[in-house]
Amino acid sequence: MTTKKLTRREALKNMALGAAGSLFLGSLPWKAFGNKSAERSKVVLIRDKNLLDGSGNINKGVLQDMLDTAVPTLTGDSDAGSAWEKIIKPDDVVGIKSNHWSRLRTPVALEQLIKERVMGAGVGDDNIGIADKGILNNSIFTNSTALINSRPMRTHDWAGVGSLIKNYILFHPRPSDYHPDTCADLAEVWKKPMVKGKTRLNILVMITPLFHGVGPHHFNEKYTWKYNGLIVGFDPVAVDATGLRIIQARRREFFGEERPISPSPHHIELADTRHNLGNADPANIELVKMGWKEGILI
Amino acid sequence: MKQLSIFIFLSLLIAIEAYPMNKDPILMNKLPGSSASLSVQSEKVYETAEELYDYIDGGAELYLNYGFRKLARRIYRFEEENEIKAEIFEMNAPKNAYGVFSYSKDTANTEIGQGAQYLGGSLIFWQGRYFVSIFTREETNKSKEEVLRMGREISEAIGTRGELPAVFNVMPERSLVKGSTFFFHHHAWQNKFRYISNDNIFNIDEHVNALLNQYGNPQKRYYLLLVEYPDRKQVRKAYKKSRKKFSKTLRRKRVGQDEDGLWMGCDTKDRLLMFVIDAPSKEEATYLLDQTGENYTQIK
Missing domain, CATH: 3.40.1000 (Protein Transport Mog1p; Chain A)
Structure with missing residues (x-):
């Protein structure tokens, strides 16, 4: 596992960010709640070329190293334990909003790692839930005080891409209410009482992203590639916008010409410009790149 | 029992x-x-x-x-x-x-x-x-x-084969990328080949036949968008709106050049709105509009 060595300036900056975070709610940076601030949003992209074995299976040890490097880098801590203690309090009830699309789901190994880290922050097993569908009838989610949002990025027939922002659509009893104008206003879901202010961490899975879709189920392995990455951040819009840039770059590389994602994934930009959920403009995103650089595309 | x-x-x-x-x-x-x-x-x-x-x-x-x-x-x-x-x-x-x-x-x-x-x-x-x-x-x-x-x-x-509306046959074949014709009637898909707009600038809905066609080669693609409306009143409204929204260049001209030197054009024929985007020359943009219009007249 290759990790980035912090310069003195970066270390001081991270410490300052960490200290600023500790002033709020005891330890939590306020942007963790998914609200747009005037500041730039920090996003950590981490990759490891050894994440997948020859058969495409995830090496859990490598995944753990990636998560345990990315999260403290985000919070400005020196170790994963301290970072998670800033993110989660022992008395939190934590819903890990996963995505179980059968063709490209949030890896079980990642779900379990997140759960282990939440437990490491002092939360009991019975106060942690992992779910995708059925969250409106899941007592952990209905009583949650904290949410962790994780899903793979993929192209999507109606929203342009399946994003972290879109991953919350099931917090509404009629998801199709958000379908007009190709899901332009998905960020509205984040204002619902069951969600608002609860999201502590967003993890976009970029291990084998889907950059193009064919057929009724919009999936063909031919249009995935081994990117071996995770993108971690407090601001879901900034994380999604970063993932989207990688997907678009991969499409240019693969097709050899500009091929816009259709329909347009404009819900990400509108989450910034219309709903103030976070920052989509790369100029307002501080992107920290760690680990494997070959084919990084961004 | x-x-x-x-x-x-x-x-x-x-x-x-x-x-x-x-x-x-x-x-x-x-x-x-x-x-x-x-x-x-x-x-x-x-x-x-x-x-x-x-x-x-x-x-x-x-x-x-x-x-x-x-x-x-x-x-x-x-x-x-x-x-x-x-x-x-x-x-x-x-x-x-x-x-x-x-x-x-x-x-x-x-x-x-x-x-x-x-x-x-x-x-x-x-x-x-x-x-x-x-x-x-x-x-x-x-x-x-x-x-x-x-x-x-x-x-x-x-068993049976289906017949497509006549407007599917009006696009000129010269330089057309064979099989590229994309049919739709929701504006979300107007950007399939090339970004045009996130807004419904052509008034596309379930009552229109919209066809997006690719021309040229992978290095120099250009596009012909055809939208057939139920009546002439609707085509006039869409013509006015789309010329204004798509580019200042087309507000007063049938064919014009963008800042990258590529050519665009816009015209109507009966119930059909025609838009040329990214054409390599004025002649090609003009040809696509003229020939499409003529073909459309012949199928009527």
Whole structure:
């Protein structure tokens, strides 16, 4: 596992960010709640070329190293334990909003790692839930005080891409209410009482992203590639916008010409410009790149 | 006697539960049954939007927008370990079956139905008002052969071919990328080949026929967008709006140049709105508008 060595300036900056975070709610940076601030949003992209074995299976040890490097880098801590203690309090009830699309789901190994880290922050097993569908009838989610949002990025027939922002659509009893104008206003879901202010961490899975879709189920392995990455951040819009840039770059590389994602994934930009959920403009995103650089595309 | 009746009733109930009766056996019967190489493992017909939402997690809107009527699906076991899934979508018109195909395909590389693509274990084709997808979990030479054989069998079972509206024949063929015509009637898809706008600047809805065509080569692509409206009043409104919104250049000119030196053009003919985008020369932009207009006049 290759990790980035912090310069003195970066270390001081991270410490300052960490200290600023500790002033709020005891330890939590306020942007963790998914609200747009005037500041730039920090996003950590981490990759490891050894994440997948020859058969495409995830090496859990490598995944753990990636998560345990990315999260403290985000919070400005020196170790994963301290970072998670800033993110989660022992008395939190934590819903890990996963995505179980059968063709490209949030890896079980990642779900379990997140759960282990939440437990490491002092939360009991019975106060942690992992779910995708059925969250409106899941007592952990209905009583949650904290949410962790994780899903793979993929192209999507109606929203342009399946994003972290879109991953919350099931917090509404009629998801199709958000379908007009190709899901332009998905960020509205984040204002619902069951969600608002609860999201502590967003993890976009970029291990084998889907950059193009064919057929009724919009999936063909031919249009995935081994990117071996995770993108971690407090601001879901900034994380999604970063993932989207990688997907678009991969499409240019693969097709050899500009091929816009259709329909347009404009819900990400509108989450910034219309709903103030976070920052989509790369100029307002501080992107920290760690680990494997070959084919990084961004 | 009473006990026998109850026994028969319960047996029927169990049988129905284990193997539900198809709501539409006619559609299901267009899919192959079990054979020496295939064995049907499960089957189902989907007729409502809610059922489709449940089945196609995330992609149902596409089909609903193209006039979905129903879907029949069969899953087969193929050889010992492999699986093949066949789906036949019945749409409300041939143009919409073509529309789904033109949205889904990258190329038309296979001779089945009225247009087909085989790619990485997946065959899609359209014929009449049907869109068909056959997908094998693991692509091998044998499974590819079987998928193509099934496709031909389904095509025969459908039998009839569908006729597309006349406007599908008006785009000039010179430099046209063969098979590139994309049919749609929701503005979300106007950016399929090249970003145009996120707004509905052409007033595209379910009542129009919108066709986006690629021209040129991969290094120098240009585009002809045709939108046929139900009446002349609507084409006039769309013409006024789209010229204003698309580019200042077209506000006063039929053909003009953008900041990159590429040419655009806009015109109408009867109920048809024509837009040329990114043409390499003024002559080419003018030719596409003139020739399309002439072709449209001839089909009327």
